[in-house]
Amino acid sequence: EVILEVKGLNKVYKSAQGETTALSNVSFKTHRREFVCVIGPSGCGKSTLIRILAGLESYSGGQVLLDGKPVTGPGRDRGMVFQGYTLFPWLTVRKNVMFGLEMNGMSSEEARREADLWLELVGLERFASAYPHQLSGGMKQRVAIARALVNQPRILLMDEPFGALDAQTRCKMQAHLLDIWRNVDVTILFITHDLDEAILLADRILVLKANPGEVQELIEVPVPRP
Numbered sequence: 001e002v003i004l005e006v007k008g009l010n011k012v013y014k015s016a017q018g019e020t021t022a023l024s025n026v027s028f029k030t031h032r033r034e035f036v037c038v039i040g041p042s043g044c045g046k047s048t049l050i051r052i053l054a055g056l057e058s059y060s061g062g063q064v065l066l067d068g069k070p071v072t073g074p075g076r077d078r079g080m081v082f083q084g085y086t087l088f089p090w091l092t093v094r095k096n097v098m099f100g101l102e103m104n105g106m107s108s109e110e111a112r113r114e115a116d117l118w119l120e121l122v123g124l125e126r127f128a129s130a131y132p133h134q135l136s137g138g139m140k141q142r143v144a145i146a147r148a149l150v151n152q153p154r155i156l157l158m159d160e161p162f163g164a165l166d167a168q169t170r171c172k173m174q175a176h177l178l179d180i181w182r183n184v185d186v187t188i189l190f191i192t193h194d195l196d197e198a199i200l201l202a203d204r205i206l207v208l209k210a211n212p213g214e215v216q217e218l219i220e221v222p223v224p225r226p
């Protein structure tokens, strides 16, 4: 089952200094419950790609289809986790996770129950009443993952989520993410510049080549799971 289909995607940034082609004719598909990593050198367009998929950036040409429907803006069907901890500092861990549910009209009581289930899944149920500044970096990213999954998105978009963590924490988080992914019906698209991380996590790696203005080559590498 195809979840995401990107066809001939182009992105040109225009500014006073001129034009920068960030993505040139990029095409790929991701399937249900697949874990796909996108790697490539700095400047090859990884962040641009994920921002377009999130609906946070327009594109200049091509098509982005989620469940066959064109992506035209942000939506509940996509969860996002960035490198920086984008938690609300004035809200407790539980309230951070509840936020999106209440925005969608769920009652506080129901949102609280739902949030606690996801906090349990990421192993932070005991920290539900804590504030983000009381948590370690890895724990904050676990809250961010719970918050991204709480709306049960079709795809989880992760942009170098563990890039700011020390090596030991990063390693724990990689194992933890795989654990979560195995327990949740979600497709993951994970951006990293770290090949080792991609090999560890992915079913399939998309290598995005730097683009000197021509058609951008995208190489697909299947990774066997141990």
Ligand code: ADP
Pocket: 013, 014, 015, 020, 021, 022, 040, 041, 042, 043, 044, 045, 046, 047, 048, 049
């Ligand atoms: P990566 O995430 O792989 O490092 P980016 O998507 O950040 O790549 O950038 C791809 C290209 O687009 C780079 O040449 C970068 O300088 C350019 N770029 C990214 N964002 C902008 C922007 N907001 N305005 C103009 N150029 C941009």
Ligand code: ADP
Pocket: 123, 124, 126, 136, 137, 138, 139, 169, 172
């Ligand atoms: P992470 O790898 O998620 O950053 P660590 O396992 O390195 O977190 O722990 C950082 C601190 O938080 C340590 O003091 C640890 O004891 C505490 N901690 C982390 N997770 C839990 C938990 N589920 N229960 C109790 N304490 C925890």
